[in-house]
Amino acid sequence: MTFTVKHVEKTRESFGEYRYGIYENETLIAYFWHDYRGDDNGIEFINGISKNDPVGSRGNFLLGGGPQPLTLSKQAINYINESRPKSA
16 A cells, blocks of 8 residues: 655645645545644544544654655554545
8 A cells, every 4th residue: 555645735824724635546535634833633534534633743643844755654554554444
């Protein structure tokens, strides 16, 4: 399985949330979001199931950013594989 993370481009307020699409083999399976500090975060699977703080802070879920590509941490990949709905 190959996961890709893409920032969802949208206009946001200064302290608004950041959103990312999580794709498996080019198919959108979930959205991940976090607040401007990365403390408050959550995942929303495409079928509507959601969970706040799936593996702790944003840094425990997403790696990279800035000049580095965004990737999922091993914790995030394990969480997705264990928790996602079978239809996602």
